[in-house]
Amino acid sequence: MSNGINFAFLDEYAKREIRRSVIKAICIPGYQVPYSSREMPMGRGFGTGGLQLTLALIGADDTLKVIDQGSDDSVNAVNLRKFIEMTCPGIDTTTHLQEATLIQSRHRIPEQALRADQILVLQVPYPDALVIVEPSEDKRKIMHGEADYSRLLVKLYEDIVKFDEITISHRYPTRINGHYIIDPSPIPRYDVPKLHNSEALILFGAGREKKIYAVPPHCLAEPLAFDDVPFRIEDFTDSHGERRACKLCASQTSFLDEFIDQQGERVYQCSDSDFCEQQQELAHG
Amino acid sequence: MGYVAIKGGGRAIDGAADMLELLRTRQGESGQPLDIETIEKQLYFLHSRIVSEGGLYHPKLAALAIKQSLGDTLEASFALRAYRSTKPRLLETPVHDTTNMRLIRRISASFKDIPGGQMLGPTTDYALRLLRMDLLNESPEQFQAIAKSLFAGLPEHAALDSFPKVLDSLRAEGLLPKVNQATREQPFDITREPLVFPVPRSAALATMARGETGSLLAIAYSNMRGYGDVHPTVAELRVGYLPVMLPHPLTGELTEVGEVLMTECEVVAMYQGDDNNAVPTFTLGYGACFGHNEVKAISMAILDRALQKGMQDGAENPSEDPEFVLLHVDGIDSMGFASHYKMPHYVTFQSDMDRLRTTQQKQEANHE
Amino acid sequence: MIDLIWQAEFQQAAFRCVLEAFSRPGTINTLPECQHNAALAVLATLVDGESSLADPQQLLDNSHWLRLQIKPTAPERAAFIFCQGTRPVDFEPNLGTLASPEHGATLVLTLDALKGGDTAYQLTGPGIETAVLFAPQGLDISWFKQRADWNSAFPLGVDMLLATDEAVLALPRSTQIKEIN
Structure with a gap:
């Protein structure tokens, strides 16, 4: 291989660890599985979590699409795509959603519906929806396990009292399969309903925060709301x-x-x- | 008109790479490309910092990382760390005893006279920080002459091969807690396991060992200034080469495979009574890292003490909170995330504007 | 020549097959060519020295352990447990904790066939659009009985992967299983 770099950059142990984590993430929908998260040759915050997922998934018969802000041609999308092309000889890349088997994206879920034979990988800067009410991860893990989201709901309620609106614009807290609440990554609220009953598997990778989580296909995904203050898209x-x-x-x-x-x-x-x-x-x- | 800032990403990236390469080589014909060995030897402390923060003891590639990143410490450590991700782990060393270090420097602030003696070694501690204008135009001949004259003054056997540890004598006197062999856990491997709190002390030490020097210093300094109360005394600070032993792949016998330059610092802090009426003793903080990085090792030792206190009694200050310290001292993580704010955030900003406009409209409607 | 299943390229393809199985519980997924040893291929794909594996029925021989670069672990502590599904359960797996449910074990069970059995089960839950039917051959009845106990307090529980010679079918802890007559 060129530069003596392994296919898909990561060594096989790193890939296996990610693969094991992905499977647990699917089995426990919405739960953030911790993983060791290797250093990638691009900055933390530039999609290294999504990239590690893509590299652990991708094979020579995949066709990859990479988008950032919805665009295939934004600098970061180009940069990630070039790196994956360089380290994964034999794969195809595309800008056409319909041709892709694997889609890595930052901040958007594609406009058109995904199919069952596609996998969407979303890049995640902040994986934990509870971080706005509890800074300690130790405590957040217990709250998640118990599905204790009362403090998050209080926060939303305070918003309504103050502004007559829920002011969360993106990264909208969404409950998966009736238990875990996830941060669905900085997708707009417009994209949140696409998580529900999706045909495709949706994987979330946070590199810096070292977490992987998943919304399986055909899974319940409900944005938090109140009976009298419904969830609203942009x-x-x-x-x-x-x-x-x-x-x-x-x-x-x-x-x-x-x-x-x-x-x-x-x-x-x-x-x-x-x-x-x-x-x-x-x-x- | 197309996508304003977003189109042409590929061309822009290629152009940016060219501009950076131009910046690196802009001296043109009058310039000499930096020699890898020159970087390792003459930019010794910079190089030390990169092997330490990069978390990989590879002197040659660390020098290359410095060269290619134009001397940016965060970028150079980053490149070294990313290189590490491509290499499988073949063998693991056992726990090493730093008594066996071949020392180039060793001091104690707690005792004037220590077994084996103080050894000031190479340090800027007592140097006058006056700019040496003569180095502005140093010729290779002058450079060689200095080295020659200094080497001539060296005795054949500069120092003993191993020195006893200062702490051992304190321990013998009963001023320090005994080493509890039973609590020696298998060290936590931060390169294979994410930090899920609470974490053992070994995870904290490993995280700080490749932490960013400035970040460790800033948080340790907050403790020194009053956001904490470690009040340390440096029992021993040593710099030198530690022989690395690995099990022989066939016989399993420990074999020396090389040595690593490292810095180790042990601080002693005021004694702690406990509720069980046990005899009070001093408490300890430990710092160690690759390369010659004294400020880092001292900062780490102070933070180790602060974190042990926080783990035991609960954190009263930021420097005593394991989550606060350990999740914010990694240079690769923090610089990456700071840089990522330069990327487009159009979509999220659109959502932000939508929320702001909606709430503004509602408030205006309420006022009417 | 190293057997196919120990090679990176095979493991990538096998992983995608296992991933598909876990994403869509109850579906039968054929692995890439693996010399009639889907269960071992799955272990080769997912297990290495940085994980842990129990083999309470001693189905693996020494050469397998060497290849996996791992030593056997007790079933109570193992991340993966390898068993014949035709024999009754005789261990208590790790179910994880409330804070770390991912420590709940993955059970890899071998079976003769994943369809055509006498007892049919209806599966519902994430990954399944409405419901799917599943009729394994030869699965000892103790497995699903125990599974119901182990998985009674979500998010704690175990995840199962059933393997024949060529194919796999997954039952993550989120899948509800109901016996139908």
């Missing part, structure tokens, strides 16, 4: 009450990035670039 309606559309593909259902164009106008575009391009191709035949 609102993209304009001042006339119309759903904003992507300026490139005109989709009125996708999650949108907002920015200011060179004329100083506020404009919106799909965050998922692959979806947006496919919509444009459909429109132009």
